[in-house]
Amino acid sequence: TLLKILLGFTKSSSGKVEILGESNSVFMREKIGYLPEKVILHPFLTAIEFLKIAGRLSFIPENRIRKRAEECLDKVGLTEERNRKLETFSKGMI
Numbered sequence: 001t002l003l004k005i006l007l008g009f010t011k012s013s014s015g016k017v018e019i020l021g022e023s024n025s026v027f028m029r030e031k032i033g034y035l036p037e038k039v040i041l042h043p044f045l046t047a048i049e050f051l052k053i054a055g056r057l058s059f060i061p062e063n064r065i066r067k068r069a070e071e072c073l074d075k076v077g078l079t080e081e082r083n084r085k086l087e088t089f090s091k092g093m094i
Contacts, residue, residue: 006032029058039094043087047078050086 004010005017008025019028041050051069060068073079078093086094 003032026059030060039091041086041094043085045086046083047073047086047089048082 001010002017005012006019006025006028008029016023019031022028045053048069051072052065055065055068056062070079070082073082081089081093
């Protein structure tokens with residue numbers, strides 16, 4: 001529940017949540033990573049395609065999405081896998 005509130009998926013019934021002094025859910029989505037136990041991804045998408053969609057769903061400005069997606073892949077050591085289909089990834093790669 002806490003993660004859902006932090007990420008803006010659910011509204012809290014009372015109180016206020018902040019991360020690094022911010023309560024804006026868009027800011028929080030850029031700072032928090034969340035991997036559910038059962039990961040359901042569209043297997044036909046490549047890593048870069050998936051990250052671009054995730055960026056749009058997270059309200060990252062369109063002009064920053066490609067750069068941010070590339071930064072994310074680089075950060076986790078998957079730059080070379082950018083065009084690989086998600087269905088070929090292990091859970092550890094997701």
